[in-house]
Amino acid sequence: MKERKGLIIGSVILLIIFIGMLIKGEPSKSILVWIAALLTLFIYSFLYRDNIFYKFAEHLFVGVSVGYGISVYWQNAFIRKVFDPLFITKTYIVDGQFHLWPLLAIVIPTLMGLLMLSIFTKKQAWLIRIPIAFVVGMSAGISVPSTFQAYIFEHTKNTLYITLSISSFIMIVGVITTLVYFFFSKEHKGLLGKTANIGIWFIMIAFGASFGYTVMARISLLIGRMNFLLYDWLGVIK
Amino acid sequence: MRRQIPLILTFLTGIAIFIAFFIPHKPFNEVQDILLDWAIIIAGFALLLGIHSLLRKHITHIKKKDGGWGYSLILTFFFVGVFTVGIISAIQYKGYSLTPGSLLYFVYDYMVIPLSATMFALLAFFIASAAYRAFRARKLNATLLLIAAVVVMLGRVPIMENAFFNFLSRFSDWFMFIPQMAAKRGILIGVALGAFAMSLRIILGIERTYLQ
Amino acid sequence: MNVLLALLFLMQQTPNSLPSDTTEVIEVVRPAPPTDVIAMDTPNDVGGSVSVQWEISEDDGKGLNNVILYNVFRGQSEEGPFDYIGTVGAGRTSYDDQTVEKDKVTYYYILKAQTKEAVESEASNVASGKAAPQWFHHGRWNILILGILFALFFAFYIRMAKGKKLFIRKIAGLDAVEEAVGRSTEMGKPVLFCPGIGYLYDIATIAALTILGRVAKKTAEYETRIIMPNYDPVVMSAAQEIVKQSYTEAGRPDNFNEKDIFYLTQDQFGFAAGVDGIMLREKPGAIFLQGVFYAESLILAETGHSVGAIQIAGTDRVTQLPFFISACDYTLIGEEMFAASSYLSRDPVMLGSIKGSDASKVVIISVILIGAILGILGGLNIGPFGTWFQSLVNWFGRG
Numbered sequence: 001m002k003e004r005k006g007l008i009i010g011s012v013i014l015l016i017i018f019i020g021m022l023i024k025g026e027p028s029k030s031i032l033v034w035i036a037a038l039l040t041l042f043i044y045s046f047l048y049r050d051n052i053f054y055k056f057a058e059h060l061f062v063g064v065s066v067g068y069g070i071s072v073y074w075q076n077a078f079i080r081k082v083f084d085p086l087f088i089t090k091t092y093i094v095d096g097q098f099h100l101w102p103l104l105a106i107v108i109p110t111l112m113g114l115l116m117l118s119i120f121t122k123k124q125a126w127l128i129r130i131p132i133a134f135v136v137g138m139s140a141g142i143s144v145p146s147t148f149q150a151y152i153f154e155h156t157k158n159t160l161y162i163t164l165s166i167s168s169f170i171m172i173v174g175v176i177t178t179l180v181y182f183f184f185s186k187e188h189k190g191l192l193g194k195t196a197n198i199g200i201w202f203i204m205i206a207f208g209a210s211f212g213y214t215v216m217a218r219i220s221l222l223i224g225r226m227n228f229l230l231y232d233w234l235g236v237i238k
Numbered sequence: 239m240r241r242q243i244p245l246i247l248t249f250l251t252g253i254a255i256f257i258a259f260f261i262p263h264k265p266f267n268e269v270q271d272i273l274l275d276w277a278i279i280i281a282g283f284a285l286l287l288g289i290h291s292l293l294r295k296h297i298t299h300i301k302k303k304d305g306g307w308g309y310s311l312i313l314t315f316f317f318v319g320v321f322t323v324g325i326i327s328a329i330q331y332k333g334y335s336l337t338p339g340s341l342l343y344f345v346y347d348y349m350v351i352p353l354s355a356t357m358f359a360l361l362a363f364f365i366a367s368a369a370y371r372a373f374r375a376r377k378l379n380a381t382l383l384l385i386a387a388v389v390v391m392l393g394r395v396p397i398m399e400n401a402f403f404n405f406l407s408r409f410s411d412w413f414m415f416i417p418q419m420a421a422k423r424g425i426l427i428g429v430a431l432g433a434f435a436m437s438l439r440i441i442l443g444i445e446r447t448y449l450q
Numbered sequence: 451m452n453v454l455l456a457l458l459f460l461m462q463q464t465p466n467s468l469p470s471d472t473t474e475v476i477e478v479v480r481p482a483p484p485t486d487v488i489a490m491d492t493p494n495d496v497g498g499s500v501s502v503q504w505e506i507s508e509d510d511g512k513g514l515n516n517v518i519l520y521n522v523f524r525g526q527s528e529e530g531p532f533d534y535i536g537t538v539g540a541g542r543t544s545y546d547d548q549t550v551e552k553d554k555v556t557y558y559y560i561l562k563a564q565t566k567e568a569v570e571s572e573a574s575n576v577a578s579g580k581a582a583p584q585w586f587h588h589g590r591w592n593i594l595i596l597g598i599l600f601a602l603f604f605a606f607y608i609r610m611a612k613g614k615k616l617f618i619r620k621i622a623g624l625d626a627v628e629e630a631v632g633r634s635t636e637m638g639k640p641v642l643f644c645p646g647i648g649y650l651y652d653i654a655t656i657a658a659l660t661i662l663g664r665v666a667k668k669t670a671e672y673e674t675r676i677i678m679p680n681y682d683p684v685v686m687s688a689a690q691e692i693v694k695q696s697y698t699e700a701g702r703p704d705n706f707n708e709k710d711i712f713y714l715t716q717d718q719f720g721f722a723a724g725v726d727g728i729m730l731r732e733k734p735g736a737i738f739l740q741g742v743f744y745a746e747s748l749i750l751a752e753t754g755h756s757v758g759a760i761q762i763a764g765t766d767r768v769t770q771l772p773f774f775i776s777a778c779d780y781t782l783i784g785e786e787m788f789a790a791s792s793y794l795s796r797d798p799v800m801l802g803s804i805k806g807s808d809a810s811k812v813v814i815i816s817v818i819l820i821g822a823i824l825g826i827l828g829g830l831n832i833g834p835f836g837t838w839f840q841s842l843v844n845w846f847g848r849g
Contacts, residue, residue: 032344036352043356043723047363050730055309058723061353063313065717066292067320068350070285071342073716074328077282081275101265109276113283116687126240131280132650132688133244134251138273139651140437141255147653148593151430155423156814157846167412171420172822176815178424182785184618185808199424203783204379206421207772208386209413214769215365215391222362225355260590263583267496277651281684288683288713295712306731350717357719358745364752368776371755383775422768425784427814429766431600431807432788433653438604439803440656447663447692447791 026235489579497583604806611802623780634735646741660791670700751777
């Protein structure tokens with residue numbers, strides 16, 4: 001009962017403030033801005049609790065983004081990579097000469113893609129494993145050299161840029177203790193355990209720093225939305 | 239047979255890309271880009287499966303008319319609507335439906351963007367509640383995290399112009415550059431080694447859970 | 451040229467015959483050209499590029515100190531004509547001509563230094579070179595060697611592992627999987643598995659799917675419902691196969707509900723909004739957030755926390771780990787996630803590969819320690835350690 005009263009009073013106050021803002025400010029005349037503003041408020045209501053406004057906005061969001069996603073896909077993947085090269089620009093015909101490989105480079109993935117649809121058949125459903133196996137193999141093949149280069153080499157090299165200073169010392173201790181933390185073969189007891197402990201402290205400090213670094217960025221996003229609501233929509237601030 | 243073919247394909251694809259990394263000569267230099275294009279095309283067909291899964295779920299819900307079927311109706315309505323807008327825009331702009339000025343572009347600008355931006359902006363509140371929880375945790379690790387967070391945060395946004403905040407600002411820059419970087423490097427080297435181990439297991443067919 | 455200067459000079463000397471605001475004679479002095487120009491094939495590429503190198507002009511940074519840039523010209527024969535192809539700033543000594551049209555054809559290059567008054571020097575000597583593609587990237591030797599070394603470690607430990615029981619240290623997040631699914635079953639609530647917003651060609655997503663396989667086995671055994679919204683339809687297809695197989699292996703193929711593994715949307719925040727909705731309505735007892743995540747990680751983790759579920763997260767994205775640590779009960783940090791499938795299955799061969807990666811870590815730690823010692827000794831200018839240190843750094847820096 002009390003909660004209901006509180007809710008009603010709260011809503012009335014909000015309504016009064018809102019009407020006040022409408023009268024005092026210069027609300028936007030564009031229906032598109034009103035739609036955007038209402039959707040913004042619906043999503044914000046999530047912070048209070050799950051309610052019909054949030055549910056409405058969420059389902060709208062998913063529906064719209066899927067519909068939109070298909071169009072993006074259509075344009076970037078199908079038209080640009082299959083339809084155009086196959087029928088319009090005809091990349092497999094160079095100077096009147098027919099080249100097999102460019103044609104195969106379009107036909108093979110299209111066939112593999114069609115195999116994905118085999119899931120709808122009963123007997124040949126196993127064929128879906130072929131395109132999946134291809135993508136997984138690709139993932140394994142790509143990750144090896146590039147992670148080696150980017151992570152192992154770059155970072156080891158940069159750690160090696162040693163000067164006679166406290167900073168270098170901390171850097172080396174940090175990298176080594178963190179690596180020891182990820183050592184799986186032995187139990188973390190004794191000296192190994194203590195080193196691993198220092199490693200996890202370094203990790204926690206690093207995470208905290210990362211956390212603090214992003215706080216301002218997130219708050220500025222909130223300010224951006226407030227700006228939209230108060231400036232573009234209601235025109236309360238100039 | 240049904241098990242062997244996918245495993246062989248995984249092996250061949252993985253090895254092919256790995257070898258191509260070391261050979262700059264044609265055609266090996268393009269292998270990675272070409273195969274990525276293939277993955278995108280395959281994903282396009284998979285999208286048909288995804289749409290089928292989504293629509294089946296919600297249309298069944300609408301037909302059965304059990305709890306919350308109205309929302310499924312909303313989702314389906316907007317999906318069909320935006321899809322139609324997409325087709326209209328595609329016809330208008332010869333396949334390139336996202337040209338600025340098209341109907342689809344408006345949907346993106348006034349619906350997708352505000353919704354995304356608002357969800358993104360919710361993070362401001364969530365970060366506050368996460369920090370509050372870390373504050374109440376009383377565990378050593380959580381406290382270390384919080385102290386580091388506060389130091390860097392104050393260093394990034396000095397509240398006052400005085401010596402303490404100047405020092406804090408420079409300290410937090412050093413902090414991001416040395417201790418934070420040290421731990422990050424350790425984690426990333428570990429990630430690279432773990433990914434390498436996993437990739438090797440996948441290529442050699444030892445890791446088969448994904449395929450069954 | 452000098453006659454002109456002489457005339458101008460004489461004209462200046464004539465009084466009252468020139469207007470008083472004549473501009474002064476600017477003595478035009480040409481800078482010295484760059485020297486020792488050589489041209490050669492750019493190494494480790496697919497062809498189509500020639501590298502030109504030279505010694506800087508005498509007036510670059512010294513002498514007249516008026517050179518600000520070098521212009522590069524190319525021709526098809528030694529006598530020219532030479533066409534302008536590019537510019538680099540003063541102090542630079544090399545230029546890669548990437549506009550070469552034909553490989554294995556000789557091109558000829560000259561350089562001219564230029565001042566800021568746009569006065570060019572004489573042409574330098576003519577250098578010739580041709581482009582060619584290479585079959586092996588020599589800059590990537592180091593990666594190949596290290597890769598083979600680490601692969602040998604794996605092979606060795608996998609061999610040793612057959613038939614032996616290998617130790618792996620405790621990973622709290624993975625031990626909690628059984629507890630999490632058990633708790634969900636007791637409360638009669640479903641398990642939610644969110645594979646993140648990566649694609650199947652992200653290795654972390656594959657790692658997430660291997661964890662899914664083990665989790666699905668448990669939910670099959672306990673007859674608990676598992677819900678899995680997906681960002682990528684290819685991942686969805688793979689996940690359906692995996693869960694179906696897990697249920698079959700657990701002896702409960704009929705309990706497999708394909709509709710619970712569905713596609714949501716391919717929009718980052720649309721996905722987050724949708725998953726949040728599922729968390730709020732289905733109220734799962736256990737939530738798994740495994741895979742590739744970006745900014746939406748905190749939204750998912752906080753909402754999951756607010757419904758009171760036990761959360762086990764894992765990702766290789768270092769920027770999102772802090773958020774998972776602060777909002778989830780257990781977090782698998784980076785490599786712990788890749789070790790998950792070996793840990794949960796206890797398969798000796800897979801555990802062998804983890805020992806292999808540990809051996810590689812020991813190598814890297816040793817390299818860093820050796821490097822540190824060499825660096826310190828080199829910094830103190832003791833013996834040849836300085837040069838050894840530099841070669842070590844260079845070996846890592848190539849490619």
